[in-house]
């Protein structure tokens with residue numbers, strides 16, 4: 001196979017991920033080495049009280065300019081972290097992922113392969129197709145995710161099997177274009193971006209992923225985020 005000339009920028013939002021960050025970065029950069037990928041990682045940290053930024057600064061001494069740090073003054077939400085982080089990327093492909101091992105870097109070569117085969121504008125990881133799955137969530141968390149997907153799918157009409165997952169690869173111009181229109185600041189961001197992509201007839205391909213619940217720390221998804229999500233679906237319903 002010809003040498004891959006592309007550059008991949010991973011957007012890694014963090015809020016209290018001190019324990020996860022070193023291993024996630026290790027896994028990402030070793031995956032890149034193994035697959036001969038030109039890869040940079042942009043960390044967007046929202047002044048995590050657990051000292052994530054100190055750990056990130058230490059790691060940057062080791063990784064150098066492959067690791068870009070963007071620190072914000074407070075918790076401004078997941079969607080806005082992606083929007084801000086995008087400004088610091090230099091790759092022609094953008095990968096969104098969580099910093100807590102739920103999204104394993106081993107799936108990235110599969111996303112890249114799928115993109116190369118299909119010339120997709122977006123490759124999205126799905127937990128809800130054959131060979132995909134979720135490990136470690138309790139019944140309520142599984143139900144929340146399924147219901148969130150069901151509501152968005154039926155209200156907004158989508159053929160994508162996992163609208164709320166965030167582990168995806170985008171062509172940079174595609175995500176930039178859509179980001180300009182995004183109104184969701186929090187978790188609804190993932191769903192909104194796919195719905196808007198469909199509106200533009202962008203080509204979306206799916207790759208099954210196994211989502212494993214975090215070992216260290218806690219999820220930031222609370223009742224408030226769920227409320228904001230539902231409002232986000234409703235807003236999009238009125239738009240489309």
Ligand SMILES: Nc1nc2c(ncn2[C@@H]2O[C@H](COP(=O)(O)OP(=O)(O)O[C@H]3O[C@H](CO)[C@@H](O)[C@H](O)[C@@H]3O)[C@@H](O)[C@H]2O)c(=O)[nH]1
Pocket residue numbers: 012013014015016017044045046075076077078081097098099100102145164165166167187190214218219220221
């Ligand atoms: N900078 C920043 N990062 C944040 C914020 N909120 C969360 N994060 C980071 O965003 C990632 C996901 O947050 P989690 O709190 O671990 O999310 P989750 O409950 O595991 O939710 C996952 O599943 C959802 C449903 O499928 C997804 O929508 C979500 O993106 C994520 O993959 C983690 O790296 C976390 O540190 C924030 O306000 N600011």
Ligand SMILES: [Mg+2]
Pocket residue numbers: 098100102214219
């Ligand atoms: Mg998580």
